[in-house]
Amino acid sequence: ESFRGNSEEELHGMIDQLTASIIRNFPLTGYVVKKATGSVVIDLGLDSGLAPGTEFIVYREGEVIRHPKTGEVLDVEQIHTGRLRITKISKNVAEGKILGEERGGIKDGQLVKSVRKAGKKPQPKSAKQSSL
Numbered sequence: 001e002s003f004r005g006n007s008e009e010e011l012h013g014m015i016d017q018l019t020a021s022i023i024r025n026f027p028l029t030g031y032v033v034k035k036a037t038g039s040v041v042i043d044l045g046l047d048s049g050l051a052p053g054t055e056f057i058v059y060r061e062g063e064v065i066r067h068p069k070t071g072e073v074l075d076v077e078q079i080h081t082g083r084l085r086i087t088k089i090s091k092n093v094a095e096g097k098i099l100g101e102e103r104g105g106i107k108d109g110q111l112v113k114s115v116r117k118a119g120k121k122p123q124p125k126s127a128k129q130s131s132l
Contacts, residue, residue: 028114032058035106038098040084042112045092052089056096056112058082060104082106083115 030044044050062077081104084096
Protein backbone atom coordinates (compact mmCIF):
# COMPACT_ATOMS: atom_id res chain seq x y z
CA GLU A 1 0.00 0.00 0.00
CA SER A 2 2.79 2.48 0.85
CA PHE A 3 4.45 1.77 -2.50
CA ARG A 4 1.16 2.42 -4.24
CA GLY A 5 0.66 5.64 -2.24
CA ASN A 6 4.12 6.89 -3.22
CA SER A 7 3.47 6.00 -6.86
CA GLU A 8 0.18 7.91 -6.80
CA GLU A 9 1.91 10.93 -5.22
CA GLU A 10 4.61 10.82 -7.87
CA LEU A 11 1.98 10.53 -10.61
CA HIS A 12 0.05 13.53 -9.26
CA GLY A 13 3.30 15.50 -9.04
CA MET A 14 4.15 14.65 -12.64
CA ILE A 15 0.63 15.61 -13.78
CA ASP A 16 0.94 18.97 -11.98
CA GLN A 17 4.32 19.61 -13.61
CA LEU A 18 3.00 18.64 -17.04
CA THR A 19 -0.05 20.89 -16.59
CA ALA A 20 2.17 23.83 -15.61
CA SER A 21 4.37 23.18 -18.64
CA ILE A 22 1.39 23.07 -21.01
CA ILE A 23 0.00 26.32 -19.59
CA ARG A 24 3.42 27.99 -19.94
CA ASN A 25 3.81 26.83 -23.53
CA PHE A 26 0.17 27.03 -24.63
CA PRO A 27 -1.62 29.58 -22.44
CA LEU A 28 -5.40 29.79 -22.45
CA THR A 29 -6.56 33.06 -24.00
CA GLY A 30 -9.95 34.71 -23.89
CA TYR A 31 -11.68 37.99 -23.10
CA VAL A 32 -13.21 39.84 -20.19
CA VAL A 33 -16.97 39.81 -20.77
CA LYS A 34 -18.12 41.51 -17.55
CA LYS A 35 -16.45 43.42 -14.74
CA ALA A 36 -17.93 43.90 -11.27
CA THR A 37 -16.43 45.25 -8.07
CA GLY A 38 -13.47 43.03 -7.25
CA SER A 39 -14.23 40.38 -9.88
CA VAL A 40 -14.52 39.70 -13.60
CA VAL A 41 -16.23 37.16 -15.84
CA ILE A 42 -14.24 35.75 -18.76
CA ASP A 43 -15.36 33.80 -21.84
CA LEU A 44 -13.53 30.58 -20.89
CA GLY A 45 -15.10 27.73 -18.92
CA LEU A 46 -15.11 23.99 -18.40
CA ASP A 47 -15.26 23.45 -22.17
CA SER A 48 -11.90 25.26 -22.44
CA GLY A 49 -10.26 22.99 -19.86
CA LEU A 50 -10.15 25.75 -17.26
CA ALA A 51 -9.57 24.81 -13.60
CA PRO A 52 -10.21 26.75 -10.37
CA GLY A 53 -7.13 28.61 -9.18
CA THR A 54 -5.81 29.32 -12.68
CA GLU A 55 -4.36 32.82 -12.82
CA PHE A 56 -4.59 35.21 -15.75
CA ILE A 57 -2.88 38.41 -16.78
CA VAL A 58 -5.26 40.95 -18.33
CA TYR A 59 -4.12 43.14 -21.25
CA ARG A 60 -5.53 45.92 -23.36
CA GLU A 61 -4.44 46.43 -26.92
CA GLY A 62 -2.09 49.32 -27.51
CA GLU A 63 -0.34 50.58 -30.58
CA VAL A 64 -0.39 48.55 -33.79
CA ILE A 65 3.15 47.79 -34.96
CA ARG A 66 3.43 47.92 -38.77
CA HIS A 67 6.24 47.16 -41.16
CA PRO A 68 7.54 50.54 -42.42
CA LYS A 69 7.76 49.47 -46.08
CA THR A 70 4.86 47.06 -46.59
CA GLY A 71 2.40 48.39 -44.02
CA GLU A 72 1.83 44.80 -42.84
CA VAL A 73 0.65 44.50 -39.25
CA LEU A 74 3.48 42.74 -37.40
CA ASP A 75 2.14 42.88 -33.86
CA VAL A 76 -0.12 44.73 -31.46
CA GLU A 77 1.26 46.12 -28.23
CA GLN A 78 -0.22 44.42 -25.14
CA ILE A 79 -0.49 46.68 -22.10
CA HIS A 80 -0.88 44.95 -18.73
CA THR A 81 -4.04 46.11 -16.91
CA GLY A 82 -4.43 43.52 -14.14
CA ARG A 83 -4.27 40.00 -12.78
CA LEU A 84 -7.03 37.60 -11.67
CA ARG A 85 -7.50 34.14 -10.16
CA ILE A 86 -10.41 31.92 -11.23
CA THR A 87 -12.85 31.11 -8.40
CA LYS A 88 -16.01 29.78 -10.14
CA ILE A 89 -16.41 27.95 -13.44
CA SER A 90 -19.41 27.00 -15.55
CA LYS A 91 -19.63 25.45 -19.03
CA ASN A 92 -18.71 28.55 -21.06
CA VAL A 93 -17.67 31.27 -18.61
CA ALA A 94 -15.69 31.67 -15.40
CA GLU A 95 -15.55 34.23 -12.61
CA GLY A 96 -12.27 35.41 -11.18
CA LYS A 97 -11.17 37.52 -8.25
CA ILE A 98 -9.10 40.56 -9.21
CA LEU A 99 -5.67 40.20 -7.59
CA GLY A 100 -4.26 43.47 -8.87
CA GLU A 101 -5.22 46.25 -11.22
CA GLU A 102 -3.12 48.89 -12.99
CA ARG A 103 -4.10 52.51 -13.51
CA GLY A 104 -6.83 52.62 -16.13
CA GLY A 105 -8.04 49.27 -14.92
CA ILE A 106 -9.61 46.14 -16.31
CA LYS A 107 -12.44 46.69 -18.79
CA ASP A 108 -14.84 44.55 -20.84
CA GLY A 109 -13.28 43.26 -24.06
CA GLN A 110 -9.71 43.07 -22.77
CA LEU A 111 -7.56 40.01 -23.47
CA VAL A 112 -6.82 37.46 -20.71
CA LYS A 113 -3.91 35.01 -20.89
CA SER A 114 -3.28 32.19 -18.38
CA VAL A 115 0.01 32.27 -16.51
CA ARG A 116 -0.10 29.35 -14.03
CA LYS A 117 -2.35 27.30 -11.82
CA ALA A 118 -2.25 28.70 -8.30
CA GLY A 119 -1.07 26.52 -5.44
CA LYS A 120 0.48 23.85 -7.64
CA LYS A 121 4.22 23.69 -7.05
CA PRO A 122 6.53 20.72 -7.48
CA GLN A 123 6.80 18.65 -4.31
CA PRO A 124 10.33 18.51 -2.87
CA LYS A 125 9.77 14.80 -2.06
CA SER A 126 8.99 14.00 -5.70
CA ALA A 127 12.02 15.94 -6.90
CA LYS A 128 14.29 13.95 -4.57
CA GLN A 129 12.77 10.65 -5.66
CA SER A 130 13.09 11.40 -9.35
CA SER A 131 16.79 12.31 -9.02
CA LEU A 132 17.77 8.87 -7.60
